Amino acid sequence: MIMSTSEVSTDRIEREIFITAPVERVYRLVSEPGWFIGDGDPSARTIVREGDVYVVEYPPYGRFPVLPVRADAPHYVSFRGGDEPGTPLNEGNSTLVEFFLSEHRDGTMLRVVESGFDALYASAERRAAALDDNSRGWEMQLAIAKRDAERL
Template sequence: MGSQESNTDKIEKKTVLKASRDRVWQAISDSTNFGKWFGVKFDGPFVAGEQLRGQITPTQVDPEVAKMQEPYTGKPFVIFVDCIEPQTRFAFRWHPFAIDPNHDYSQEPMTLVAFELADAEGGTLLTITESGFDQIPIERRAAAFRANDGGWSHQSRLVEKYLAQTATPGDFQ
């Protein structure tokens, strides 16, 4: 195991958000708020241990990313909420890059997406991790990893924009 070895199983993005931990938690753990920046309209709240359905709907915080999401508008979006640890961790499982309407992904393993919060100077450190790619069928694995690696970079910026756009006087910016 050399230190040069790249990790094909896990994507990790870290960003310090200039917002209180409570505001970041509300942005990631409330399904309506999450949907506004992520680009999905859910049928209900996040509940640990339950599946939640929704539809892709372009993000409300960035017109350029919204344009990239537009071709997928209305497509089903399904997650299984793994855990909700208030102010600390929100995690769900999904089928990564499941965009082919003619493919049945239901028998494939899911990856685990985790949003973890920690205190940081000037705000809150958000770490987004998606793991489990090594279990994805080989014919889809590289494309799913590449798409989601870029996707999580976009999503890190979208949550930051969402927090900036919804800030109120007294929030630290």
């Protein structure tokens, strides 16, 4: 079951899901740069490393840069993501995507926090649209993570 936070924010999205799989298996999945781009069919996306950045190409939506930020296996990994390949990713032009994993008796609680929308979108309308799109996207991606981690 995907849970969302009850507090509304214009800068961040938080979602979590319980996965009936060991934390190490879930971490292997979510620590892959760009795993969260697409509709759950990895054969439809291409990931190319360009220096420190991974560029995920997902037709017909385009190319998306993903920069690994920090990892503390198997409990935390973070990335910066943006819309402009070739542009250095920083706080002003990308969001920070963090994955927190905690072990439980029967599996793993996976929490995602995506933040940085206030700095990325000056327009309240554009920010609201991005928050809405990404909120729905995270619900889909967490369901895919659950499916894939439990299937392995």
